[in-house]
Amino acid sequence: MSRPVKTTVAVILGCIVSTLLTGCDPGDGDDLPPPSGDSTLIYNALIIDGTGTTARRGAVRIARDSIVDVGDLSPIDGEQAIDARGLVLAPGFIDTHSHHDDEGALRNNPDALPLLTQGITTSVFGQDGGHHLPLADFLSDFDREPAAVNIASYVGHNTIRERVMGNDAKRPANPEEVEAMRSLLLSELQAGALGLSTGLEYEPGIYSRREEVLALAAATAAQGGRYISHVRSEDRFLWDAMDEIIDIGRQTGIPVQISHIKLAAKKLWNQAPELLEKLDAARAEGIDITADVYPYEYWASTMWVLLPDRDADNLEEIAFVLDQLTPASGIIFTRYEANPDYVNQSVAEIAKSRGTSEVQTFSDLLKESEAWSEANGGASAEMIMGRSMTETDIETFLRWEHSNVCSDGGFTGHPRGHGSFPRVLARYVRDRQTLSLETAVAAMTSRAANHMGFADRGRIAPGMKADLVLFDPESIQDHAGIRDGQVLSTGVDSVWVNGQRVLKDGESTQVFPGQVLRRSSQEGALPQEGGANAD
Template sequence: MQRHVVLITLWLALAGRGSTAEFDLVLRGGRIVDGHGNPARFADVAVKDGRIAAIGRPGTNAAEVIDVPGLIIAPGFIDVHTHAENILELPSARNFARMGVTTLILGNCGSGPVDVGGFFRRAGATNIAVNVALLIGQGSIRSHVMGGSFMRPPTDEELGRMKQVVAKGMEDGALGMSTGLIYLPGTFTKTGELVELARVVAEHGGLYASHMRNESDHIMESLEELFTIAREARLPAHISHLKLGGQKNWGQTGKVIEAIERARASGLDITQDQYVYTASSTSIGSLIPEEAREGGKFKERMQDADERAKVIAQLKEQAAKRGTDFSYAVIASYDSQPRLNGLNLSQAAKELYGDESLDRQIDAILEIQLNGGASGVFHSMNEDDVRAYLRHPNTMIAADSSVRAWQSGVPHPRGYGNNARVLGRYVREEKVLKLEDAVRRMTSLPAATFQIKDRGSLREGAWADIVVFDPGTVSDKATFEQPHHYATGFRLVLVNGVKVVVDDAPANGARPGRVVRRGQ
């Protein structure tokens, strides 16, 4: 048996060497959209040794020629905002690959591996299907150095150590630093502390990417904080998953965009990304005030009647401010009681206690948190606002998703559909964006902003991360009710010249992804 394998391997190696073909692959008869916003044009694309070898009329002297008439050939998509650290466990990353995403940026919202070099070594040894790059997560570093998530400033010694970890991460090839300022311990981090760390990122030429402190009633103050960090630390700043939550804020995107434009006019380099849905997704526990969760003592505090009463009062106030109960929040994945997945908090209260009142909804929130927590989907945005942000020329397209485990839970559909939804719904159907511009926001714009070299562009010499799709049919199939559906319309997805998707199906389990370090 083993001898058999050796012989086949030898034959393959000799066959490869003996081949006289000029190229490994030629894509013929399609239209290219180069990633830079230029108008689509007819051209063939030739691939050799993982790179784009020729564009135009390279001929057909190739080991393989694939005819793609009527289809678009574009650079593989770069998703700048993912939580796909779990790609080490789910290396095929199918939900991403099957909507044309060929490079993932991990480590967002302040959370990610503290040892950047170590993570890259593991990723390099794992055989992943798509490329990965990394941001250093400020929250993870703070917890690591301070020994937990505490509502206090760091000592000088702790701050010094955090700076060292940031510097090491940047030296190891991180693209920059992310924050998640609604999460523990990001929420306890004051602006000055962030500026100190951002200065280290700036010294290494990286960027600052932030899940801002507030994305609804206080979004303007949060923008100011981001601008302050960009100005004082002198580095580019990127707004993660730009949105406007809370019904009473709907229609105010103009103010947000104006503030961003003013900051840019004053010399700051501000960009943003977005997922194109009217619901967000994070932990159900994020509804609970952070003081109650601080220091890992939530359970302890909930045993104290006064503390519990205080948290309940705070949650009631939150609901009153919103003018709704918690039925806008849907349980996505709750390990302790999976039967609640897909139910909103009103339905979950009914299921748990036979009563859907606000009091019982709050009991459900606390019970979920006490039993290990759950992820949730929060229906809190407005479609016109989504379109308004999408129209801004510096908005990139990012799914804010982990690698999805097939059929597990009822997660936000963005992880399966985001890029395809932009191309189908917002380009073809609603004509909010031109195709070339939509592709630019998925390719060259993220590559330039996050310093990813030789990707996000169809040009000779670039890595052959290529997606071939049908502009007439490309669509997302994942819905809030049934999220586990792959996007469709993808004829071919190549990562470093190797097929990972063929005709909306995985291509023989190939996993050609690479680790992408800043500027490399």
């Protein structure tokens, strides 16, 4: 059976787009859609294409792993036709800052349900300065045995610093050590990493000088990579930290992204407009600075991150932390190996049960966890959630036209790993009307793709990869809470990854078509998101 003219023309146009992005030849018959029985039409959908433009009714045709036509389409004989029932069809959501790979979690749970039930189709790892070394082996494992979602990774500064400096990493590096880091970085970038990530508030990055980070960022820039950073401080030294990342962008020309942008100190609350004014000034200067953000007032890390001097006996410092950064009632353990009964309890609750002051309890808990760690070969002993942000600032960051949504979450711990994207759509679109639906989707798709350098994902258009999510904007909802963080979200009906349906009626199809996205295959970048700053 011959193809309808309309479809063939659309495919050729789509392939022209693909030529620019991936080298497809529109004159090559192998690049046309397969016979109609191998294509799928999703019709009767409310299409939000990811660019921020107004939703429209229509249909999307996919063949192999790509979108080949969009518009007012009718099924072809023998083609699979799926009635979207008026639900929203959007590009698959891209999580630019994820820890769903921690401790082999995604490897052991390839159906990726906590991701798919949020609509996530691509997850970016290697964040906060840590990555799987050697990266080539980690990525090759997913080439051989894919998950249900796509993955990509950065190279972590802390990881290469520890490899080079070993147990002597709690100090500034000398020139020879910086050069050794640069050599290892270049080797890891060759595996296809998106760029360099830093976690400058964590061990051992906290001991690095600016010159060290700048040298590594410059080496990354020379390879066409990007820079993403958990900056040196999100609270008391925030402005100096912002100056550092801006200067890295200025001196290297590299695109720089602030991980999980936040104002995590009382004295900074409601200063989000001032911070964005600073970032906009940097952009006006020609610095490509962006940010990602998750929709919670709680962060997650270790207790130590609250003490830059790493001194558990400094009770005056601890008192400042509990007064100005996060209250004892807002510090909740997600893991505490020295006494697992403390999980889901706050420092305030533990202090009450112990009969000690909150300050002394914080100090004692730190020392007890450190003793456990030393007795167990240096293993990590604790993780906490800390309430330090305000919803007003979160909303301001979500509205910034150069921010995208992320989870910063994993399979365990903080509820953001199970609920970030639906929470934005439920709370900040439907309930509070902070964003339009189209703008929120753009912040999850084309904007995120652009910030990561993904040229062929993040929009619904011919030639783009068929990563798609079908959801009900009236019922989509996160359910994971601060003390019950591993509850799946609802409202996502179906998800397609590289043209294959991986979630149907909210259930895994046990199909695993995810791809490894390497920098070498991401030539160019998506256009700037048109209309995405409508709010």
